[in-house]
Amino acid sequence: MGERLAIDRIRCDGYGMCAEMFPEGIELDDWGYPILRDGIIPDGLLPLARRAIEVCPVLALRLVNAPARPQSTSPVRPRPVESAPRS
Amino acid sequence: MSAILEATDRLLAGPSPAAGSESLAAHNVRLGPMPRVGADLIGTLERSGLLGRGGAGFPVGSKWRSVAERRSGPAVVVANGAEGEPHSSKDRKLMAARPHLVVDGALLAADAVGADELIVYVGADHRAAVAAMGRAIAERASTARVPIRLVEAPVAYISGESSAVVNFINTDDARPTAGPHPRDRGVSGRATLVQNVESLAHAALIARHGEDWYRSAGRGPTSGTALVTISGAIAIPGVYEIDYGTTLGEIVAGAGGATSDIQAVLLGGYFGGWAAVDDLRDLSLDPAMLADRGLSFGCGVIGLLPVERCGVWATSKILDYMAGESARQCGPCIFGLGAIAETTRRVAAGSAAPGDMDNLARWSRQIVGRGACHHPDGAAGLLQGALSVFASEFDLHQQDRRCSRPAATAQGVR
């Protein structure tokens, strides 16, 4: 049991300051929107996660309790991830 | 529908849908009055193995149980007939032909989960369904235990998504939300069951005939029958009822046969994906068996792609459509899906830039799970399947910048 970050994707406007505060847990995609790393945040990094939550101008981030193995929230579609054809 | 197709007629048993909507009197004569089952129906549905027909295939009994147990105060039931998937017409055909079966299922759900309000949610453009459900609701108003009202929804791809349904009913805004799940806080802040109309129709029959009866249909691991919509290169496109496990070859034959050789099938709608077809008899339309192959039954859409058309162009048109249908609320969908659609269009048109294929692969991985709803996931899944099924065609477009099909027929009309 521990805590992980959760994000309100509609509130998020791609400010990207969260990734500046907590690069170990958040990186930005090609358009500046956050990609959250899966899994529980190690205790030592929780202060950084909290700073990331505070700095967000739209309060899109929050901490939630997480089970040891976080469950996928995507629809259950056992489609293997296809890589690009050899090009 | 078709008499050639060997199927257990259940939802479509009775008078031909071409004759119009079945009246309440005829419905009661054919099936008997609606049984009063109450919350016991939940256990029956769980044992029957009935899966939701909205596309996600979630077990219906569990869904009803979670609303019944989590609610504090009366719940709300929404019969979801929005049918945003463009190639699917089964829900509106069902509502137009068997409105009382749908109302039965909805009333049984209201009884089972403890709801005091029932809303029927239909796409405003689907006039036959709107008219049939409107008349049916008027006919049932005096005897129904809960008030029933009809809500006409804007027809858009995502307008059938559960949170979008609830949001439209609450605020006239048919966009998905990121807040609490409808089963916890939905219509008017109350626990809400949003259930597809076909699922409710099956539940109405199970309430009368029992779980063993339901399980007696179906040829493979999944029991029951389902409505499918077949379109594309088929002689008699339309809605058919099949036993789960029917092969694609049988369905195609039952629908008059393919009008051309088939290179691929779009299964489950845009939220499903492409399946390569060497042998139509190979593909068994059973949700569990499809899932084993990485495919999806989804909402029962079967789109036949003839060999004359180009799979890259077909995929590009679908992605353009899905990008246009974005609710424009989440960055990864707006920009990620937008870039995917634009890049695929370039590749289709023979103007692929170096790095385009790598970008497509990367972006389709990146957008999954990063929207408030699963719209980007569906598009990503469709593209990933297309990259596999049409691999050689993508290679040709990207490396040689040409299409193997003549331009006019490559793009097709649909």
Add this chain to the structure above:
Amino acid sequence: MESLLWYATRGAGMASLILFTAVGCLGMLTVGRWQRPGWPRFLTAEFHSNLALLSVVFLAIHILIAALDPYTSLGLGSALIPFSSPYRQFWLGLGGVSMYLIAAIIVTSLLRSRMGRRTWRAVHWSSYAAWPLAIMHSIGTGTDGGTAWGLLLVGGCVLAVVACLTWRIAATRVARARIDAALPARRVVS
């Protein structure tokens, strides 16, 4: 004969005005997503919040000294009840209104995580009222209004805010255009 306290009041008031101007500009730069390569954007946001707290300190000094200075005989009542002072009633009152708006903004921001987002936003938007009120208050009550340096300072503040506001409005348009350009228009499917 002007006392040291009177100078202190005006000095603290001016300092507070300049600081709040900077806070407002930094706020607009934050929300408009101003960026330069190598500049961490969170610094803009953090300067905005930290300077706001510093500005409050100078504002408090300005108000307390002005109210308690025996030379002015304004008393705390004039500060706490807008438009109640006999001296330049209207212009002083504007400052009182501005003070309350700023207090609400600061308090709601400190308690941001405990309140509805819409409430917080509505209060924060009143900064677009609080700042002009402060400007008008300083022109109307400040005895330095006529001096060259007084005008220069206030003029500089106004210029800074106008420049940032113009940029901020343009940035919003650019962001919207970016979104429109990213996606094809909705097609009606029959």
